[in-house]
Amino acid sequence: MKILAIETSCDDTGIAIMEAGEHGRFEVLANIVSSQIKIHKKYGGVFPAMAKREHQKNLTSVLIQSLKKSGLLKTGNTGFKTSELQNILEREPDLYKKIVLFFKNHKKPNIDLISVTNGPGLEPCLWVGVNFARALSYVWDIPIVPVNHIEGHILVNFLEHKKIKFPAIALVVSGGHTQIILVKGVGKYKILGETRDDAAGECFDKCAKILGLPYPGGPEIFKLAEKAKPGEIKLPRPMINTPDYDFSFSGLKTAVLYADQKATLRLRSGQEKQKYKAEMSAEVQQAIIDVLIKKTIKAVKDYKAKTLILGGGVSANKELKSQFEKAIESNRSTALTGLELIFPPVNLSTDNGLMTAITAYFHRNKKVPWKTLKADANLRIS
Ligand code: KG4
Ligand code: ZN
Secondary structure, three states: EEEEEEEEEOOOEEEEEEOOOOHOOOOEEEEEEEOHHHHHHHOOOOOOHHHHHHHHHHHHHHHHHHHHHHHOOOEEEOOOOOOHHHOOOOHHHHHOOOOHHHHHHHHOOOOOOEHHHHHHOOHHHHHHHHHHHHHHHHHHHOOOEEHHHHHHHHHHHHHOOOOOOOOOOEEEEEOOOOEEEEEEEOEEEEEEEEOOOHHHHHHHHHHHHHHHOOOOOOOOOHHHHHOOOOOOOOOOOOOOOOOOOOEEOOHHHHHHHHHHHHHHHHHOOHHHHHHHHHHHHHHHHHHHEEEEEEEHHHHHHOOOOOOOOOOOHHHHHHHHHHHHHHHHHHHOOOOOOOOOEEEEHHHOOOOOHHHHHHHHHHOOOOOOOOOOOOOOOOOOOO
């Protein structure tokens, strides 16, 4: 079964083509991600309308690249009713022009299933992907399976781990979400806790912006943090001792803002400023890691999880992963004896089409007609 998957929930335009064979064997034929970082860097963050425009620009060329890479691009012509396609892409006129040209010059590829992220995420961005999937589904007459983006961040781990033991606890940490999820099996989820305000990735991004670092802030803070030790500057660990599994990161950002205002008045030389930025980065990163680890390990113990799954852009952070490993090792003799920690490779931590393809494979029977498929910015996993 060949699955073509589309992911446009935030600022990455991703299309993957995957062949799912017997016994859950996944062969990745293509996984192309066109990043919009350069554009959003100029403005210090993602503006949904701008991201939507970029997705419209990129989708057709990312589709062509992924079909080419998979050996599935065939020249020729595919017929369709112009008025129907116009209706589907009514709100994406730039995309309409490009995809019409594509259909006029290419035959239907050998694909069995289309999948698309339909939520959660930035509403205008989700809709471009969904309408693109609807257009392909209509013209090619191939069914669609919609995919929850958070579930994608969890199930992408099946690429490298064929047998995940349940119950598992998943920590999904991205630019838009921070959730601790009880995973009883594929498709069986319960959100145990989540952030009450900013997501962990958002906190990295906002603190980086305060420090004058470019977007996205997570990797920038990580790089600077390597040059200093946490604890030189002291920041709070919000909600670290509350008995629930919830988080709050907006206070941390405010604390960084106040500290930064004072530091800017005090620091004179460039060298002093660099030292301060590195120390602040190390402390911000550590404060985020401390709360993430404390709450997640508590959930792992409370629910006697056999696997701890990390996912989402922030799980690309090396320090987070190594401190999770250490926390588990130091608890081995007690509650966490058989626990296995799994996380995706860096390119699959951040948004990509393959996570959508893998998730669609598990839900391959949940097809939705293109006529009724909708995006849902607030889609919940449980
Ligand atoms: O999952 P993702 O690509 O998009 C969303 O679904 O939001 O996550 C993007 C987030 C950004 O906030 C980015 O700063 C953060 O992931 N991120 C990192 C690292 N790499 C990306 N945060 C900390 N350390 C990193 N190495
Ligand atoms: Zn994501």
